[in-house]
Amino acid sequence: MQGFGSPSAESQSAFSWATYGRTEHIPNTMCDRLHKLFCSMPRYTWEQIREVPFTNGIYIIFEKGEQYRGMERIVRVGTHTSSDRLKTRLLNHFVNENHDGSIFRKNIGKAILNAHCDPYLANWTIDTSKPENRAYWDVDKNADTERRVSKFLRENFTFTVFQVTDKVERLRMEEAIIAALNAEPEFLLVCRAGKDGFSVQSVKVVCG
Numbered sequence: 001m002q003g004f005g006s007p008s009a010e011s012q013s014a015f016s017w018a019t020y021g022r023t024e025h026i027p028n029t030m031c032d033r034l035h036k037l038f039c040s041m042p043r044y045t046w047e048q049i050r051e052v053p054f055t056n057g058i059y060i061i062f063e064k065g066e067q068y069r070g071m072e073r074i075v076r077v078g079t080h081t082s083s084d085r086l087k088t089r090l091l092n093h094f095v096n097e098n099h100d101g102s103i104f105r106k107n108i109g110k111a112i113l114n115a116h117c118d119p120y121l122a123n124w125t126i127d128t129s130k131p132e133n134r135a136y137w138d139v140d141k142n143a144d145t146e147r148r149v150s151k152f153l154r155e156n157f158t159f160t161v162f163q164v165t166d167k168v169e170r171l172r173m174e175e176a177i178i179a180a181l182n183a184e185p186e187f188l189l190v191c192r193a194g195k196d197g198f199s200v201q202s203v204k205v206v207c208g
Contacts, residue, residue, distance in 0.1 A: 031184035
């Protein structure tokens, strides 16, 4: 899959932010056009992370059953700061069972524990990678919650990716995409509601 990123000839030929998906139909906001674009791109599951053909870029995550104006709704936008860490970042979300290494995992775990009124929620939110917090870590309960998070992620989320080699451009584009999505009131309304009132949005997902 050919990526897009910097305002170079390569990226400009990939698509135009301002005109992608433009039609005569209203509404047709940037949020709509971004959904049309990303929904049309190749989709990956957690089992296909290592098949991503590049190591620097931005990922767009979708959750099964979440909709925005008849399209699959974007629930998370993310990237990485260090070079060549795109696949590592995705593995941290979907495969490596360590919620202290993934805010996405941490927030899904919080939603799961909260939905079941589980008192371990208070422990889960603490950064137990710090030695002073290890006393709050219940080995068995933590492992069980990590497994539940992995199961939920793998059964409900897919993603698409696009290549952006330059770090500054990656961060700029990630911020711009999130801002464009959050600028659409209808998107925010759907985002805050969540599926069946059970929102697994994380701090860095669009919406929050």
